[in-house]
Amino acid sequence: MTEKYILAIDEGTTSTRAIIFDHDGREVASAQKEFHQYFPEPGWVEHDANKIWMAVQTTIANAFIRAFGLIKLPQLALPTNVKRPLFGTRIQVSQFIMQ
Numbered sequence: 001m002t003e004k005y006i007l008a009i010d011e012g013t014t015s016t017r018a019i020i021f022d023h024d025g026r027e028v029a030s031a032q033k034e035f036h037q038y039f040p041e042p043g044w045v046e047h048d049a050n051k052i053w054m055a056v057q058t059t060i061a062n063a064f065i066r067a068f069g070l071i072k073l074p075q076l077a078l079p080t081n082v083k084r085p086l087f088g089t090r091i092q093v094s095q096f097i098m099q
Helices: 049-068
Strands: 005-011 015-022 027-034 044-047 089-092
Touching: 005 049, 015 049, 027 049, 044 049
Parallel strands: none
Antiparallel strands: 005 015, 015 027, 044 089
């Protein structure tokens, strides 16, 4: 029987993490990549969506390489309807986090 795995992507405020779990829920491998934050005005943080998308792709590839020694991922599909993000992202930051 072929082993089955689950790939989880954790998108945080400062970094992206990709984690591969086995069928029993044990972590097989993970990878993390930080991305830059911009502070356009007090209480706001802005991210470059292209850098987030690149971080997602990089962490997925690195997690697969760490787990299986793969460089070519022929069965990995990342659905998307655009080739690149059209705009950045901006979120309001809690004052508790800023302290």
